[in-house]
Amino acid sequence: MEEASxxxxxxxxxxxxxILLKLKRTEELKPHEETVHADLQxxxxxxxxxPVLRHPIIADSATGAVLDGTxxxxxxxxxxxLTIPAALIDYQNPLVQVDRWFRIITGxxxxxxxxxxxxxxxxxxSPSDAEQSLLARSCYATLRDKTECLGFKSEESTPLALYQxxxxxxxIARNNHMKIAYTDNGEMNQISGSDMLMSTICLKxxxxxxxxxxxxxxxxxxxxxxxxxRPLGIGVPLLWLKNRNIEEAEAEFEKYLAAKxxxxxxxxxxxxxxxxxxxxxxFE
Numbered sequence: 001m002e003e004a005s006x007x008x009x010x011x012x013x014x015x016x017x018x019i020l021l022k023l024k025r026t027e028e029l030k031p032h033e034e035t036v037h038a039d040l041q042x043x044x045x046x047x048x049x050x051p052v053l054r055h056p057i058i059a060d061s062a063t064g065a066v067l068d069g070t071x072x073x074x075x076x077x078x079x080x081x082l083t084i085p086a087a088l089i090d091y092q093n094p095l096v097q098v099d100r101w102f103r104i105i106t107g108x109x110x111x112x113x114x115x116x117x118x119x120x121x122x123x124x125x126s127p128s129d130a131e132q133s134l135l136a137r138s139c140y141a142t143l144r145d146k147t148e149c150l151g152f153k154s155e156e157s158t159p160l161a162l163y164q165x166x167x168x169x170x171x172i173a174r175n176n177h178m179k180i181a182y183t184d185n186g187e188m189n190q191i192s193g194s195d196m197l198m199s200t201i202c203l204k205x206x207x208x209x210x211x212x213x214x215x216x217x218x219x220x221x222x223x224x225x226x227x228x229x230r231p232l233g234i235g236v237p238l239l240w241l242k243n244r245n246i247e248e249a250e251a252e253f254e255k256y257l258a259a260k261x262x263x264x265x266x267x268x269x270x271x272x273x274x275x276x277x278x279x280x281x282x283f284e
Contacts, residue, residue: 009088010257011249015229017093019281021056021257022251023083023241026277029059030212031070037219043075048272049236056231057084065212067091067225081241083249087209087231091205097226098205102186103170103198107178110145110196118170122150127188134201141166142199144188160216161209166200167219182221226278232271233262233283262282 009022009191031204047053051181066073067089076084089096103115107176116124122143130151133139140162154165174179183190191197203223211218234257243249265271265280 009012010254012229012231014260015230015279017089017095017227019229020061020088020229022086022088023253024059024064024086024088024245026073026077026082026084026210027122028064028071028171029057029066029084029086030064030215031066032218033070033075033209033222034212034217034220035071035074038072038144040078042069043071044078044185046121047075047079047238051079051198051240053085053236053241054233056087056234058087058089058194058225059128060209060226060231063209065091065133065206065209065214067227068095076238076241079238081238082244083241083246085236085241085253085259089227091209095228096207098203099184100200100202101221101223101224102182104181104182104191105143105178105196105198106181106194107173108176109194110143110148113143113173113176113178113196113226114150116176117169120153122152125149127152130199134199137201140201141169143169144191144197145194146188146191159201160202160211160218161205162201163218163222166198169198170219184224218226228278229281231281231283232276235283258284259274
């Protein structure tokens with residue numbers, strides 16, 4: 001590999017996008033989504049048992065916007081870490097894309113769900129019109145089952161308000177003991193029985209950055225970032241991340257990465273139990 005350490009960090013230059021691995025002060029990084037309490041506590045507990053951060057978070061080099069790793073950043077702050085390994089990329093690179101997660105809701109019918117909902121009555125529409133309404137942001141969410149498609153309209157226009165309305169639908173489902181699974185597939189062929197598919201608007205990069213800078217957090221799972229190259233397996237002890245001598249910690253981090261072997265794996269490779277659809281730079 002042609003990767004090398006430098007006074008600025010550890011650069012990966014042979015991937016689809018340039019990546020700079022660097023220790024960043026936790027307060028310099030800006031999340032754009034809220035955390036899920038149970039998920040955050042789970043990470044804190046795991047790191048308490050095994051105080052090693054396996055993978056870096058991914059952030060925009062220009063603004064510090066966190067694109068992947070919101071819960072890890074929050075967990076390290078709780079554990080009083082001062083720095084965190086970050087893979088810094090150019091968010092404005094066209095190969096980096098922002099998309100959305102779809103929700104599969106199971107445990108009841110669409111008809112019964114609507115009886116529990118306190119939202120204004122939705123409009124019945126065709127699936128194609130529903131998608132167009134989300135693109136135009138005249139609807140904040142749509143719900144579909146095998147026979148019906150409903151669009152939820154709102155007079156609100158800001159993306160944050162639209163997502164907050166959509167998140168209320170999720171809360172109604174959870175509060176009524178329904179299960180929610182996240183998927184990148186918006187097709188109905190994955191839905192069975194009385195399951196429902198929920199779709200939301202898709203944010204723009206500029207809206208993600210604006211939310212970070214204004215400290216206005218979107219609900220969890222509002223974005224799905226598609227990043228073509230991902231570094232994995234750095235395995236940094238949390239003790240280093242608590243070092244108050246930041247320059248010393250940075251030097252140790254760069255020396256540590258430079259001593260590792262880096263393997264470039266193609267899209268679709270398995271790392272542990274997970275298949276990654278982006279190329280991976282695995283530190284060993």
